[in-house]
Amino acid sequence: MNDIQGQDLERTPLYALHRERGARMAPVAGYEMPVQYQGIIAEHLHTRENAALFDVSHMGQVILRGEDVAAALETLVPGDFQELPVGKTRYTVLTNDRGGIIDDLMVTNGGDHLFVVLNAACKDKDLAHFEAHIGGRCKIEVLSDRALLALQGPAAVNVLARLAPPCRHMLFMTGESLSVADVPCFVIRSGYTGEDGFEISVPAEEAEHLARLLLDEPEVRPAGLGARESLRLEAGLCLYGNDIDETTTPVEAALSWAIGKRRRAEGGFPGAAVIARQLAEGVERKRVGLRAEGKIPARAHAPITEPDGAEGGPVIGEVTSGGYGPTVGGPVAMGYVKAERARSDTPVSLMVRGKALAARVAKLPFVEHRYFKR
Amino acid sequence: MAIVRYTKEHEWIRVEDGVGVVGITEYAQEQLGDIVYVELPEVGAEMTQGAEAAVVESVKAASEINAPVAGEVTEVNQNLADNPGTVNTDAMGEGWFFKMKIADPGEVDRLMDGAAYQEYVESLS
Known part of the structure; x- marks a missing residue:
């Protein structure tokens, strides 16, 4: 049983709220994060039946901006981004020269920019990678002043629609700027549980206020990263560092669906030759x-x-x-x-x-x- | 009268007429979270003090449970096979793991009593 004292851990803007709600905290990717409140099983089942609020503010939020930002990103990932319509979100992976996975990430076309969400444990490495390879082609803005809340479960849409009515019309894997209870947020309809739900990027100073409003809704309970883990595992979603890493390729990882059609033909991303051969000959x-x-x-x-x-x-x-x-x-x-x-x-x-x-x-x-x- | 003693690894042993009943403490079950499987020792197994005696699987992870003292396992709690969550709801009672014939009562005496264990747990938080 780990003692979390003696480590230099960061805290999210919701730290005080987690403590108030009786969360058990543990170190996750350098942050002191809530692992559970009532218990993982109860929180897991509540998410599948109702709605749960997760603090995922430890994840990296980045905006990439530039004339040819989509083309620049494509030099690092096998996904189609030049064709990604405004308001659409796409899952992709950063690859290395061997076709291995440096990180997996969500990218939303925000119109004049790409909004990127990175794994907490990988964000420093990813930012250095962006800087080194596409830093000359686009501006990299790290949104360290924003929290990220995930509202997940079948009741999530009814809850969020009370605070942000237009969210009802959003489809899975779309993102848009929405006013949520008068707080300016960027909302993506996706998540890491297999359920319907939203990820809400919110200014850090408004995060606790918004989290309290969401938790005040009768359907919503707080859930920790323990339940997030069991939910994503049942949903068959990859955990970076466990199921995918720099030694596994997207083809081996059964993520070939994330390799764009045009990109298969054209290549132009790290490890393209390895991945093309695996697609043709198998793994x-x-x-x-x-x-x-x-x-x-x-x-x-x-x-x-x-x-x-x-x-x-x-x-x-x-x-x-x-x-x-x-x-x-x-x-x-x-x-x-x-x-x-x-x-x-x-x-x-x-x-x-x-x-x-x-x-x-x-x-x-x-x-x-x-x-x-x- | 039964005496209860505790280890630093959060096992308890309750001694009644030379037989020790072993389980994990309230603190331990709380730290482990929802318990989904308990692997118990074989009846007749000879344990040395501190030897791995059982494994508790929570949603999160597997944790070893050690024999608080040396001795022979005489009975295991069959109820835990179908109801591992009993360890969460009644760690100090119905959630016991196994019984053992204690080889050396002196080993029991050298474990922490309730007050010492309480102080130890408080020092952890």
Whole structure:
């Protein structure tokens, strides 16, 4: 059990509110963040049934501005950004020369700029990367004076519409400037839970006020990063550092959908040759879902083996994220397996404390996404 | 009369007629959060003091539970197989893990009593 004293941790503008609400705080990417309030399972289930408010202000918020900013960004990512319509949001990855993933990020076309959300643990590295490679082509503004709130769950839209009526008309993966209870915000209809919901970029000095207004709505409860983790795992979404990193390519990570059609043909991003070859010839390993029988969760780094024998057979991969899925009601995991073992329902074993747990490759997500699409 | 002693790793042992009942403390269950699985030792297993005796799986992580004293496991709490959450709701009672025949009562005496443990927990926050 970690003692969080003695570390130099940053705090978000909602720190006092978290303490007041009885959150258990823990260090996350250099920030003192709320891990849970009532309990992870209760918060997880409440998010799926109602609405929950998460503080994700530790994430990086950046605006890229410039004449050819989309073309500049395309030199670093395999996504199509020159075609991205104003008001649309797109998921992409920063790649390295080997096709590995430096970070995954959300990019919204804000009209005269791109609004970018980066992982907390990667933001310094990403900013240096932007600066070094496209700093000459666009202006990089770090929005360190903004908090980020995620309102997630099926009731999120009804709650937010009371404070910002136009949010009702937004579709999944769109973003726009909205006045939320008279606070000027940038709102994106997306999230990290598999549920409908919004991420709200708000000026730091208004963040606590807005969070209190949202928490005052009867459907909303605060939720911590513990529930965010179990929600994203059930939703089959990648966690940077676990499921994707500089050694995994988007093709191996089952993120080929994020590689634009034009970009496949043209290339022009780091690692394009590696990724083109993998798209054409296939990969040796693939990210898959894993469902074990029984109740024992297999966690990150558990070896995945052929299913023979109590001690498991030859190793065919490794779990990269795993735990208990409260909505599934049992253990869920994802990891990489040899491509020829990546088909759904393939029997495998997960090795936990020297014992082989019978499991099968499973389709992702474990819990259907309920995004608001046309 | 039963005596209860505590370890720095937040296990408790309650001694009744030479038999020790072992569990984790209220503080420990709160720190672990929602418990979803408990792996218990085999009945008959011989434990040395501090040896890994059980594993608690919370939503977040797996944590080892150690034998507070040396001895032989005589019974495990079968109820935890279906209701691991009992450890959260009644850590000091129905949420016990296993019983053991205590090899050396002196080891029990050298653990913390309730007041000392309380002071220890307060020093952690």
